[in-house]
Amino acid sequence: MAEMFYENDVEPGVLSGKKIAVIGYGSQGRAQALNLKDSGLDVVVGVRPGKSSNAAVEDGMVVKDVASAVESADIVHILLPDEAQSIVYKKEIEPNLKKGASISFSHGFNIHYNQIIPREDLDVFLVAPKGPGHTVRETFTQGIGVPGLIAIYQDATGNAMKYAKSFAKGIGCMRAGVYVTTFKEETETDLFGEQVDLCGGISALIKASFEVLVDAGYQPEMAYFETVHEVKLIVDLIHEGGLERMWDSVSNTAEYGGMTVGPSIINEESVDAMYIALDRIQNGQFAKEFILEGLTNYTVLRAMERLESEHLMETVGKEIRSNIPWLADKNKKTKK
Ligand code: NDP
Ligand code: MG
Numbered sequence: 001m002a003e004m005f006y007e008n009d010v011e012p013g014v015l016s017g018k019k020i021a022v023i024g025y026g027s028q029g030r031a032q033a034l035n036l037k038d039s040g041l042d043v044v045v046g047v048r049p050g051k052s053s054n055a056a057v058e059d060g061m062v063v064k065d066v067a068s069a070v071e072s073a074d075i076v077h078i079l080l081p082d083e084a085q086s087i088v089y090k091k092e093i094e095p096n097l098k099k100g101a102s103i104s105f106s107h108g109f110n111i112h113y114n115q116i117i118p119r120e121d122l123d124v125f126l127v128a129p130k131g132p133g134h135t136v137r138e139t140f141t142q143g144i145g146v147p148g149l150i151a152i153y154q155d156a157t158g159n160a161m162k163y164a165k166s167f168a169k170g171i172g173c174m175r176a177g178v179y180v181t182t183f184k185e186e187t188e189t190d191l192f193g194e195q196v197d198l199c200g201g202i203s204a205l206i207k208a209s210f211e212v213l214v215d216a217g218y219q220p221e222m223a224y225f226e227t228v229h230e231v232k233l234i235v236d237l238i239h240e241g242g243l244e245r246m247w248d249s250v251s252n253t254a255e256y257g258g259m260t261v262g263p264s265i266i267n268e269e270s271v272d273a274m275y276i277a278l279d280r281i282q283n284g285q286f287a288k289e290f291i292l293e294g295l296t297n298y299t300v301l302r303a304m305e306r307l308e309s310e311h312l313m314e315t316v317g318k319e320i321r322s323n324i325p326w327l328a329d330k331n332k333k334t335k336k
Contacts, residue, residue, distance in 0.1 A: 003180040007169055014159075014166040015041055021073035023066055023093065025052040027133030028106050029079035032171045033061060035140045039170040044069045046076075070096040075163065077104045077127075083294030086115035097122065100156065102163055107190060108183035111153050113287040124154040125164040128186055129173050140172035148173030149181045191281045196274050205265075206231060210313045220316040228317060 022033040023046040033056070037043045044062045046069025047053040056063045070076050070093050080088055089110070097103070102123035103116075110116040111124060118124045129136045131146035139145050148171070150164040168178045194200065206228050213223035237246040247255045280286045293300055308314065321327040 005165060005168075005174060005178045005180075007174040010165045010169045010174055011162060014162050015075075015170065018042065018074040019044065019072050020075045020077060020167075021046050021064075021069040022077045022079060023047070023069065023088070024079035024081075025056045025061075026079065026081070028129070028136065029133075030055065030059070031133035031137035031140075032077065032079065032106070032129070034059060034137055035171045036167075037061065038140070039172075041170050044073065046070060066092040067096045071098075073101065074098070075102040075104060075167065077106075077167070078110075079106060081294070082107060082109040083291055085110045089116050094119070102157075102160065104164070104167065108151065108153075108187035109191075109287065112183045112187040113284060113291075115291070118154055120154075121156050122154060123156050123160040123163060124152070125160050125167075126151040126153070126181075126183060126186060127164055127168045127171065127173070128190070129171060136171065139176075143175075145172030145175035147176040148178045149186050150178055151181045151183050151186055153183045188278075188281050191286065192274075192278055195277050195281070195286075202231070207311065207313060214312060220312055221320060224313065224316050224320055228313065229320070 018041075020036060020041055020043045022029050022036070022043060025033065025045050025047050029045070029047075029052070033043050033045050044064055045053075045056045046064055046066040047056060048066065053063055066088060076093060076097065078085055078089070078093070093103070097119070099121050100123075102125065103118060104125045104127060105111065106126070106128045108126055108128075111118070111126075126149065128149045129146045130148060131139070136146055148168050150161075150168055152160045152164060154160070165174070165178070168174050209227040210220075210223045213227065214220050234246055234250075237249055241248075247258075250258070277286075321331060
């Protein structure tokens, strides 16, 4: 079983007097920087001029360019997009890092795949909240938090674990529990999860089942409710109480149908595809492809986003959500 910690396991005062630079102010950067500041820690945000930098100023953060933020920092927490980190690291971070400072990440990608090769004098650790930025922030303000993972890659000072634990406490993860992992394990399982289940698998399942119903002549609105809208209701039940709670609260008809048909949908062929996805993660192929994608200005990604936005499921979904008053309000508020 994995080793885990709560707030009581964290030595107090470890980060007092330490300067933390959060580099990047996007989904994770904003949430983590605000939480660290509200935890009473000394935080500066390092960003380039633009949207993020304006948001950080509006939030009342101390904002500097990346190089100046790094210069004064004891801990440099890198929350740039994974595919941008090594370039910014080489140019703006590494030359300005104090001797014996720490660098830290919320995903092990750049260390694990050799994109950032840290100097020997540095502590290198990971604090990865298991949730998107807005949830990391929202739960913190509610007095709770999301669970997190910590890992140590390099312990030059002998303090890396103490720093990682205190940092995880600062962003609120210790309230929910923090598990110890390695950079390798975090990177590979995180990529696998987002490709196979969370982002890739679920969206492909939803889209394919929607297409089948529409193709068979059912109205797209009905298809949307059955294959998209209700996903959240089911996933919320699983999140709270496992499959048991979900099966308990659906009808016997749904339980029998679901249990008997499910395995024919996610079948041996799908499991083979999962192993192939895992292989590509483990052997570095996925990482290389994604890094090149970033260097070519997201040729494939932008094209696929465009195609998907024209999909009937998305256009019908927009219409349906705009007919549900509170969802319509929410979409107006979160529109970028
Ligand atoms: P975002 O894309 O939301 O934010 C990236 C930030 O980096 C923005 O502030 C952006 O500023 C800035 N940035 C991008 N390029 C540069 C550059 N060349 N120089 C300076 N600043 C730059 O990233 P995420 O928060 O999604 O991801 C950050 C890290 O957190 C990644 O390692 C990711 O794997 C990890 N993570 C993310 C999760 C999530 O929920 N999103 C969950 C757990 C971990 P600008 O506005 O100027 O572009
Ligand atoms: Mg991820």
